[in-house]
Amino acid sequence: MAPPATIVASEESGALIMRAEGSWLVTSAAELDRRLHALDLPSDRRVTLDLAGVDRLDTAGAWLLLRTEHALSARGNRVALTNVRESFTPLLEQLRARSGVEPLPHPIPPHHTLIGFVARIGEITIMLGHRVYTMLGFAGLVSANFAQLFWRPRRLRVIATLVQMEQAGLDAMPIVGLLSFLIGVVMAYQGADQLRRFGAEIYTVNLLGVAILRELGVLLTAIIIAGRSGSAFTAQIGTMQVNQEIDALRTLGLEPVEVLVLPRVFGLVLTLPLLVFYADAMGLLGGALMSWSTLGISLPRFLEQLRGAITEWTLWVGVIKAPFFAAIIAMIGCYEGFNVTGSAESVGRLTTQSVVESIFVVIVADAAFSILFSLLKI
């Protein structure tokens, strides 16, 4: 084991001699640092730093020596390093040449101060405005590309659209169906529990019909698809952005919006209403099953009650929202994908952001639809 590193100060014929000994290595740096801070540094004297006893030296040790030398010089001492082994000279020289005297003070992150906090709110507000602006710009770009399809319909990529429909629609059926079924079960169970107190169990059917058809079916499906397909869109386009595939498309004379965005938007707009219809059916099935097993409402009675509770508009009010939600999810997903810059890390960040944003906008749009429908008295 190497001898421990020490530093000892002694007076010798008018000069102060500091003898460094042992292994000045990073492993003993903490201990040395403590000892050096504990030393009483003199002022305006001749000081000799004697390294005769130092048998090993690394960058950390060399830094501590140089730091001590700096500190002594700063107090007006005349400092000399003596008995430096030849093998240590290059390291000391290199450190002396390259490093500053003081390490950088870490600046306080600006948002830790009150002004910084206010400034940050301002920054975020401006950024938000900017985002909305660029997002609208993107929606405009997509619409312009869409409009071009009317006089050049052959430019719609049918196969790519069908692939998107399969991935976003067909492949999502198990999860959408299962979750809708379970929501139907839960709604029926909870609704029956409350309504039983009034002896109005049969109205569970009305509750199920209205809630699932008008709101829950479409909202639940949209949220699942935002998490499943919206995130996939961002990740796919983002990865292409990282690999410079988007740039390659442009140089080959292909318009990325036309090749990548339109098939995804079309695919989702066509698929989501179908998925919503399917989710409605599965939700009602779950509700019917639960009503039968806990309330003893048979299927014919369930259907009869349902017919009285809803009109065809109840279904349409839900399904009509689906294409709008689909367009929102697909556009935000693609937009965030194009926002990816270079690093793989930004793909992850923007994927998260795209899901959060599309769910948020979908719910806001749903609220807007509610207001619209109540004005229209539907």
Next chain:
Amino acid sequence: MMTAASDDIVIQVRGLVTRFGTQTVHEGLDLDVRRGEVIGVVGGSGSGKSVLLRTVIGLKRPDAGSIDVLGYDVPNLGEAEARALEQRWGVLFQDGALFSSLTVAQNIEVPLREHLRMPEPLMDEIAACKVAIVGLPEATADKFPSQLSGGMRKRAGLARSLALDPEILFLDEPTAGLDPIAAADFDQLIRDLKASLGLTVFLVTHDLDTLFAICDRVAVLVDKTIRIGTLAQHLEDDHPWIHAYFHGPRGRAAQSTNK
């Protein structure tokens, strides 16, 4: 598990076999690296240069053979031995492999924090030292990897691999993707560090200039094994691949600039 390696040899590979499925990359490969030398590993694409590096530092298990680094049996390290060995080597991956959520200074402090108990100010000082020693401007310490250029990221990665003042430095294509000036600077930096810190450097590279500028010996991966020797010896070798490598137009250009 200490084995009897001579003090002079810091890395000893014997009979290494590496396979991916049915494809054999290394077949009975032997390699000795001496203390204090810079060894360059070259070979064609897919000849297993990076695989060799990953195997020597224990990221990949060899299919057969023994690997001995500083007297430790790498494929069969216990937890305590692995910790001890990790403090004695530093690894620079191709693009620096800096942790993206930490600043450069915090990146350098990761190994210090993990292996040593040290007061916060001293750690900052040592981090600043390492930043200076790899030739980065002081202000880099508080920047995040995403704010740095490729060359700076490599230097910062080098600073992190030097954090614990290792005895062996493993470099994976350190000059790939750098412009010629930055690459030459990096070569000079490795040479300076070797001189001042007494490092042993294990260098995987494609850069002929780097080979001629800083390597004491060169290991060429051909025919699933290795031919090791000084550059002068390789220049005499009449193995077709080695001949084409060192006597091709780029090889000749690198030779003449580094004469």
